[in-house]
Amino acid sequence: MTACGGSSNEATTTTPAGSTAASATTEAPASSSGGSSEAPTSSGGSETSTSSGGSGTVPGDDDTWCDTIKSNWADISGKSVSVYTSIVAAEAEGLKNSWTDFTDCTGVTVNYNGDKNFEQQVVVQAQSGNPSDIAFVPQPGLLKTLVDTGTVVAAPQQVQDNVDKYWDPGWKTYGTINDTFYAAPLGANVKSLVWYSPKMFEAKGYTIPQTWDEMVALSDKIAADPDGVKPWCAGIESGNATGWTATDWLEEVVMRQAGPDVYDQWVSHEVKFSDAPIATALATVGSIWKNEKYVNAGIGDVSSIATQGFDTAGAPIQAGQCYMMQQANFYASNWTGNPTISEDGDIFAFYLPTIDPQFGKPVEVGGEFTTAFSDRPEVQAFQFYLSTAHWANNQSKSANSRISANKGLLIDNVQGDLNKLCVGILQDTEAISRFDASDLMPAAVGSGAEWQQLTAWITGQDDATTLAAIDAAWPAS
Known part of the structure; x- marks a missing residue:
C-alpha cells in the first residue's frame, strides 16, 4: 500500500510565506529557451538510457541527459554532493536507488541524510553557515526562510529551462523568491481527492460524481437512505496542528468556486x-461539514470532527459506516489491515469535483523543491539531473510511493492505481495546480489563527466571527 507523491509534510512546521503567487494553467510542455536542457520525447517512443538499476530501455526517456551533463559540467568525477531531506525509511532507499545512473554517468557520489527533524534543523544549519549542498525543501514558505539566510544559490539556467518545459508554470513560481528562481520541483502529492469504498458504492449502485452538484446530490441520496449510514466522515484533530485538514477543505472550495486568481490574491491578503x-467558500464547506444529515458518520455529531484524529477519521469507511472522506493521497498510509487500494478494491479515491467549469480542474498540491546551497559544478549537475524527465521516471520506478508533476513522467512507469490516478490528475490538460494556501501564508495565519479559528468554527462559532479573527492575525508588515 503506497501513497502517491510520498510522505506528507503537512502540519509539521510553521514557516512564513514569500514565494511568488502562481497564476497559470497547466499546459503541454513548451519548447526550451536553451539548447542544453533535456528534449522531450514522445510517450509512444522508446530510447535507450541508463535506468536506476543499470542499463536498459526506458520508454519516453531522452538519452542525451548524460551528454548534457558532461558538456556543461566537466571534470566532476570523484566529487561528492551532500543531500539533506525529511524523507526517511523505505522511501529514502527508493530515492537513493533512483539516481545511481547519475553516479555511473558522472563519477559523483551522492551522500544522503534523511532526518525527521529536517524542517527545524535545515534552518539551523543555514543560519550557522554549515548547510548541505542540496536540501529537498517541502514548503515554499520554508524555502523563503532559507533564502532570507543568504545561503541559498540560484538554480542554473539549464534547470530553469527544464522546469519551463516540463512543469505547470505554477510550480516554477513556488521555487521563485523575489524574482529569482532558486528551486526546481522534486516530488509531488495531490490533495484534491475524496476517499471511498468501491464495494460500498457498487452495492448501492452509486457512481462517482463528476461535478460538485452531483456530489451533493449523491450526499442527499445517501443521507435519505433508511440504512442510516451517513455520506461523510472527517477529523481535524492533530495535536498542536489541530485544524489543518479544515484549511484544505476551504482551499479546495476557494479554487473551485472563486478561481485561481482569487486564490492567489487570498494568499497575499x-x-x-x-x-x-x-x-461564500466557508459557507459551502459548512453546507457539508456542518450538516448533521451528512456527518460525522460512524463517529458522532458535527462537533466530533474537532476531536476526531485526522489519521483515523477514515476508519468508518472500512467499517461500512461512512461513504466518503476528503483527504490527500498520503492518507493511504493510514488505512488499517493492508486493504487493496484500487478502483475495484477495498478503498480508492476520486478527484474532488469542480464547481465552476470556467476554472478548469483545480488541483491542490504539495511537494518538495530541490534547493542548493552551493554552485559547485557537481552540485549544479545533480540539480539538472533531478529536473529531467529521465529522473522523474526513475523515481516512480525506484521509489514506488513517489511521483512527480513533471509532464515527462510516463504513466506506464508509475506503480499502483492510486499513483496513476494522481499522475492523471496532475497531467490533465485542464488542471490548474496551486500549492496549499495555508503553507504560503504567514505562519501566524496559515498555521496559527486559521487552524485555531476553523476548529472553533466546527464546534459552533459563526462564520463572520471566524473569518474576522483570522484576518486580525495577519501581520501588519
Whole structure:
C-alpha cells in the first residue's frame, strides 16, 4: 500500500510565506529557451538510457541527459554532493536507488541524510553557515526562510529551462523568491481527492460524481437512505496542528468556486478572509461539514470532527459506516489491515469535483523543491539531473510511493492505481495546480489563527466571527 507523491509534510512546521503567487494553467510542455536542457520525447517512443538499476530501455526517456551533463559540467568525477531531506525509511532507499545512473554517468557520489527533524534543523544549519549542498525543501514558505539566510544559490539556467518545459508554470513560481528562481520541483502529492469504498458504492449502485452538484446530490441520496449510514466522515484533530485538514477543505472550495486568481490574491491578503469569495467558500464547506444529515458518520455529531484524529477519521469507511472522506493521497498510509487500494478494491479515491467549469480542474498540491546551497559544478549537475524527465521516471520506478508533476513522467512507469490516478490528475490538460494556501501564508495565519479559528468554527462559532479573527492575525508588515 503506497501513497502517491510520498510522505506528507503537512502540519509539521510553521514557516512564513514569500514565494511568488502562481497564476497559470497547466499546459503541454513548451519548447526550451536553451539548447542544453533535456528534449522531450514522445510517450509512444522508446530510447535507450541508463535506468536506476543499470542499463536498459526506458520508454519516453531522452538519452542525451548524460551528454548534457558532461558538456556543461566537466571534470566532476570523484566529487561528492551532500543531500539533506525529511524523507526517511523505505522511501529514502527508493530515492537513493533512483539516481545511481547519475553516479555511473558522472563519477559523483551522492551522500544522503534523511532526518525527521529536517524542517527545524535545515534552518539551523543555514543560519550557522554549515548547510548541505542540496536540501529537498517541502514548503515554499520554508524555502523563503532559507533564502532570507543568504545561503541559498540560484538554480542554473539549464534547470530553469527544464522546469519551463516540463512543469505547470505554477510550480516554477513556488521555487521563485523575489524574482529569482532558486528551486526546481522534486516530488509531488495531490490533495484534491475524496476517499471511498468501491464495494460500498457498487452495492448501492452509486457512481462517482463528476461535478460538485452531483456530489451533493449523491450526499442527499445517501443521507435519505433508511440504512442510516451517513455520506461523510472527517477529523481535524492533530495535536498542536489541530485544524489543518479544515484549511484544505476551504482551499479546495476557494479554487473551485472563486478561481485561481482569487486564490492567489487570498494568499497575499489582497482578498481578505472576510471578503465575499472566502466567506461564500466557508459557507459551502459548512453546507457539508456542518450538516448533521451528512456527518460525522460512524463517529458522532458535527462537533466530533474537532476531536476526531485526522489519521483515523477514515476508519468508518472500512467499517461500512461512512461513504466518503476528503483527504490527500498520503492518507493511504493510514488505512488499517493492508486493504487493496484500487478502483475495484477495498478503498480508492476520486478527484474532488469542480464547481465552476470556467476554472478548469483545480488541483491542490504539495511537494518538495530541490534547493542548493552551493554552485559547485557537481552540485549544479545533480540539480539538472533531478529536473529531467529521465529522473522523474526513475523515481516512480525506484521509489514506488513517489511521483512527480513533471509532464515527462510516463504513466506506464508509475506503480499502483492510486499513483496513476494522481499522475492523471496532475497531467490533465485542464488542471490548474496551486500549492496549499495555508503553507504560503504567514505562519501566524496559515498555521496559527486559521487552524485555531476553523476548529472553533466546527464546534459552533459563526462564520463572520471566524473569518474576522483570522484576518486580525495577519501581520501588519
